[in-house]
Amino acid sequence: MRRRDFLKLSATSAVGAVIFQACSFEDWGDGDPDSEFELQSPRQIPEDYLFNGDAWYATVSTDSPGSPGVIVRVFEGRAKKVEGNPNHPVNAGKLDARGQAMLQDLYHPDRLRIPMRSRTTGRPADREEISWNEALDELSEIVRNSQGSLLFITSPLSGALRQVIDSFVEGVGGERIVYETLDEAALHEALNIVFGSPQIPAFDIANAQFILSFGADWLQTWLSPTQFARAFGDFRRTTNGSPRGVLFHVDTYMSTTSGAADRWLPVRPGYEGILALAIARAIIDEGLAVDEAGFNALIGDQQLPTPEEAAEQTGISADMIRDVAQRLGGEGPSLVFGGGSAGAHSNGVANLVAIYALNVLIGNVNQPGGIQLPAPLPDAFQGLERDLAASVQDWQSMIARIQEGEFQTVFIYDANPVYGLSPSLGLESALQLVPNVVSFSRYNDETSNLATLYLPDNSPLESWGTVIPRVTPGYPVIGIQQPVVLRFYDTQPIGEVLLTIAEEVGLAEALPWATMQDLVREQAEALRASGRGNIQATGTAADYWTELLQTGVWMDPDAGPADVGETGVMPPMSPPQYGGDENEFPYYLVAYESPTLGAGQHAHLPWLQGLPDPITTVAWASWVNINPEVAREMGISFGDTVRVSTPVGLLELQAYVNPATPPNVLAIAMGQGHSHYTRYAEGRGVNVLTLLDPELLVSETGSQAWAGMRANLQRVPGPARKLPRMEGVVEMVAPDDYEIVRVVPPAQSGN
């Protein structure tokens, strides 16, 4: 809408209050000066049309890790603020920065606003805008001509959208491949071995007394950080009479979780499992084991190293290993969990089995303060839980099939594998060979840049859906996603697009719903029919629907934890393989998920770009954490440009001399280095994922062993450059000159 039209409408009447809702009224904003003297009675009163009447709608933040529930303040038809939904058990009213930044996603100036056809792939200037009618005609034509040769690339889906896309893919005889940068396949495999189910269990952090965690920055990025951080608050709190919980965190670099822990155990990368086995041995030797037989069944004939043997390999002292064992076997519930870098080594599955088997050894499975195995979902949602992502090995074979011309058509939704997968896998060039690449993405990112047809999706705040969280509190939870505002641009939700063309492509039976809302209502009716859950108004479907939307979540806290299923045996524990020779590449490369930008998917949001990294306070940039001793030896000072290289790649970025970085580690956050992904992300920083070797895999799952790379470091001659950061902006007052806290004995305190 043009500024003139905007002002004109504002001036006309109170109806102007709903100016953005009114964008769809053709008579308005038509640029005709005569309209300035007109005043419209719209046909219907749009919701939220009055001034000073704000409304809070419950929905789900699908972009935040863990899919927390949110409530959105809507004022004059516009979404103004996002907060956590107090009813949603995942986050209980709390929300992370990514959830807050949903608004910027909604109003993003670089969102794709209208369908487009591309004459030349990869050249935005060669795109022409088309109407939705044309776009849908073209899409139907493409689908009809691609029976059996359609590939659908998506992010992990759950609930209603998964049902629609799965039915669509099955109906057209296509295939779907799920992309997620850090796939956690090793974690799912390990959980399957230890607990007999690949689903991620609930960690009862709030009620534990001692937590030992491995590898995952679970207070910032891992799986469901809002949920974990909230529980961590309860874990530390002593007001309810319980003692303050104690956290030991095993990790290869100083993450936020490492910083929040009582003890950070900087383990040698890839030796987390050896450490866990040594702790198990100490527990058994001290006579603290509860279920030794169960533990032994899980680890098979694996020899347990002594604390002294493990100390040599892991870099964690034998005394510390015994101390941890004492704490784990002590009074009060103890909890052990891990993931992230601990599972991203060639021996990742064995590592994680050893870690999670400690829970069996100390007998905390399905106990308060322990691991809670999730109860099954209601029947209508069976098979609709969050997808597990494909491994790099799966991608390798899929890319080979694309190159061989097996697919006439590739659909892309909410996934950016061209950015996240190693360039050497050749996905970019493979996609350029595909005749029809249809992007449903909201942005022109590295992958959708290759599309031939663009059908931009709605923002999550403009869409219907049901969302099953990745980590539940131990009982079934289904988030209800509803549009809280009308469409801001001329976009259509992917689900509705597929439902719209269903009849034309012969899928009327497989996709019988007219809209996504119909499907969500049908699912709501199934929940009502189940007779379970938190919604009280079960009298009529309409009442149930209203309360469900107001609550924003269905859950069944009465469903107890599931029993342990058929367990397996740990694969043989072997030392990790590293990507790179120790002499040529003397440092461990720790690539970690950015607390704000994730693995790159949030780099387009300026709030998140500008949010300082919690450890270094750097924003809007890439940097490498270097130990001060190493920096001194190499003559590197803060802000110097350095070259970090691995056997597969090389990056130049600025040095951040960080005293909390182990001497043999170079730590770089993921998320930056986009060539296409809106004005806020493009050309900013470097993409550390390009330093990872796609041939270095987790043995059992074929997923990328992204934590197992070695790297070299060189200083690039030249002056230091400023690195944007909060730290040091305000000059510190030297403690010698200014006594901040005076410590005096009670006798001198005066009272």
Place this chain on the structure above:
Amino acid sequence: MLALPILLLVGGIATALILQRTVFSPTAQAAPDQPIDFPHTIHATTLNLDCSFCHRTAAEEPHAGVPALEQCMFCHNVVQPETSDQIPLLLEAWNNYEGVNWNRVHQLPDHVQFVHEAHINAGFECAECHGDVENMEKIKQVRDLRMDDCVQCHVENVAPIDCTTCHY
């Protein structure tokens, strides 16, 4: 020599002032035709509906509010065409999913902010500015509502006359 230009200038100014007060005055303008001849006489007088029944936000918002057709249909679902030849126009717009574009009667310049809420809550009747709407077949502007009118009224009622009261 200067007398003629001065005379012309003074005469011109006087003529402009007279024209501004007469033929160019808002109150001198003809009542505009409307796409539907909505009779305030029937709604406000015969049916005795309060102004705020339709102009719902007058006491709460800057704008008094023009009702959506949905609100007309509250009654005209039942009150059907036989009572007036204008009602079919309303039903046509409703059934065609269209709005109705009324011609503005009261239009202040863009740089003036008039807040209905403040005036209604200060105790003024709608008729103070809008006149005897209840008896108008066709709505017409009856009060000048230009700056001197506003300022004079503000002075009489001891309301603020800072520039930013209205220009913000």
